[in-house]
Amino acid sequence: MLKTRVMTALVLLVAFLVALFWLPPPAWAVFAGVLIAPAAWEWGRLISLPRVACGLYVLIVAAVCAVLFGLVQAETPAGYSGLQAGGLQFGVYLAACLFWMGLVVLILGVVSLLVPIPRQEREGFQAGNISIGVETRHSEKISPIGSGVMILAGAGLMIAGKLRS
Numbered sequence: 001m002l003k004t005r006v007m008t009a010l011v012l013l014v015a016f017l018v019a020l021f022w023l024p025p026p027a028w029a030v031f032a033g034v035l036i037a038p039a040a041w042e043w044g045r046l047i048s049l050p051r052v053a054c055g056l057y058v059l060i061v062a063a064v065c066a067v068l069f070g071l072v073q074a075e076t077p078a079g080y081s082g083l084q085a086g087g088l089q090f091g092v093y094l095a096a097c098l099f100w101m102g103l104v105v106l107i108l109g110v111v112s113l114l115v116p117i118p119r120q121e122r123e124g125f126q127a128g129n130i131s132i133g134v135e136t137r138h139s140e141k142i143s144p145i146g147s148g149v150m151i152l153a154g155a156g157l158m159i160a161g162k163l164r165s
Contacts, residue, residue: 112146112147113141
């Protein structure tokens with residue numbers, strides 16, 4: 001099972017890198033859209049949206065991707081295929097990155113205040129057909145100072161991402 005997963009991951013990694021470095025921007029946008037649409041469907045199913053709402057969500061995500069691609073293409077000079085510092089494409093990517101990283105850190109900070117982190121340790125030995133072992137389980141909470149720092153950092157990143165857009 002692990003061998004199959006590793007082989008699949010390697011094949012997909014090669015396909016992704018080939019697409020990333022050798023496809024022209026319009027083909028890359030189509031490739032990314034082909035990957036994003038099923039991901040949006042899976043996300044909709046994961047959060048238990050009904051099928052109709054899930055389909056609508058996929059259409060909205062696809063429309064947003066198409067609009068962003070159109071905006072970037074309108075600003076990108078002919079023959080240019082990279083991120084231009086200060087350009088719309090760079091700003092959109094940076095703002096989105098800061099916002100989503102901030103959201104994840106903020107959520108982790110809030111959750112770390114409420115939910116202890118489970119930890120499990122196994123110690124033991126085996127002699128012939130006899131196995132003797134001890135398993136311990138306990139939970140630890142992150143200190144409130146650490147959670148507070150995570151919450152402030154997440155909020156700061158989200159604000160920075162929002163101000164950049």
